[in-house]
Amino acid sequence: MVVPDAALPARVRIHEVGPRDGLQNEKATVPTEVKAEFVRRLADAGLTTVEATSFVHPKWVPQLADAEELYPRVAGLPVALPVLVPNERGLDRALALGADRVAVFASASESFARANLNRTMDEALAMFEPVVTRAKAAGVHVRGYLSMCFGDPWEGEVPVPQVVHVCRALLDMGCDELSLGDTIGVGTPGHVSALLTALAEAGVPVSALGVHFHDTYGQALANTLTALRHGVTTVDSSAGGLGGCPYAESATGNLATEDLVWMLRGLGIDTGVDLGRLIATSVWMAGQLGRPSPSRTVRALSHQES
Structure with missing residues (x-):
């Protein structure tokens, strides 16, 4: 049953991260053609933004070492295809x-910045500034990922003012949008509300914000609904619930795109996504990976074996 809620946005843009964030932590090598087909099927299911790959050094994320080979195979698709760039060298490769x-990838905690980038938070921001400046000069849209917005496996709870400080810094250097990441999935609705309220008070426009929740404690959909009530209209998710974080062992899968679409559809919120095609895509990808999808909606609406 569809029961619209007038307090929620009429449309949500899903930022699909499966091909990048979803596959970067896989133990087995996923062939380039399988990745390309995954992106094509996601686009065919109606997703308008599909994060394709990452131009990170292969030493750090070997699963995405084929970025130069993959990107040309999908570049002609009629969808937005953002890519992650960690530094100026990564930007050069992407622009070529x-x-x-x-997208650049910053951290709201010192410990994660050191684990992920081998830098302090401020050093990481200084590293990103020329990347953002050059990207904007080239007419490129820049997204700023901000990890550990709600908690860190080394430091515990991350103070809201600290997150606001890094968000402001990323916007001030020229990022077009920010993605607030709950990398280890410890956030709860009250914490989400507090952060979004603080960001609004700091002059950060809600139109520039997206949310990226992990479902470690089963809170991803509740946190997403809270964000929607604050006016957020961009939500990151991963088809089939694929993905974690290679630098945080406690990070489990992303919010499954199918679970998100099921909830939004029930609220009368338009996404443009064909749920049947999306489920078929995730079942196909699960077959390629040799294991069933963890998405509850995929399991409920398909004949996938558990």
């Missing part, structure tokens, strides 16, 4: 292939 949307 004609990428017009890139």
Whole structure:
């Protein structure tokens, strides 16, 4: 049953991260053609933004070492295809292939910045500034990922003012949008509300914000609904619930795109996504990976074996 809620947005843009965030932590090598087919099927299911790959050094994320080979195979699709770039070298590689949307990856905690980037938070921001400046000069859209917004496996709870400080810094250097990441899935609705309220008070427009929740404690959908009530209209998710974080062992899968679409559809919120095609895509990808999808909606609406 569809029961609309007038307090919620009429439309939500899903930022699909399965091909990048979802596959970067896989133990087995996923062939380039399988990745390309995954992106094509996601686009065919109606997703308008599909994060394709990452131009990180292969030493750090070997699963995405084929970025130069993959990107040209999907570049002609009629969807936005953002790519992750960790530094100026990554930006050079992306620009050489004609990428017009890139993302940088910052941290709201010192410990994660050191684990992920081998830098302090401020050093990481200083590293990103020329990347963002050059990308904007080239007419490229820049997204700023901000990890550990709600908790850190080394430091515990991350103070809200600290998160606001890094968000402000990323926007001030020129990022077009920010993705607030709950990398280890410890956030709860009250914490989400407090952070979004603080960001609004700091002059951060809600139109520039997206949310990226992990479902470690089963809170991803509740946190997403809270964000929607604050006016957020961009939500990150991963088809089939694929993905974690290679630098935080306690990070489990992303919010499954199918579970998100099921909830939004029930609220009368438009996404443009064909749920049947999306489920078929995740079942296909699960077959490629040799294990069933953890998405509850995929399991409920398909004949996938558990």
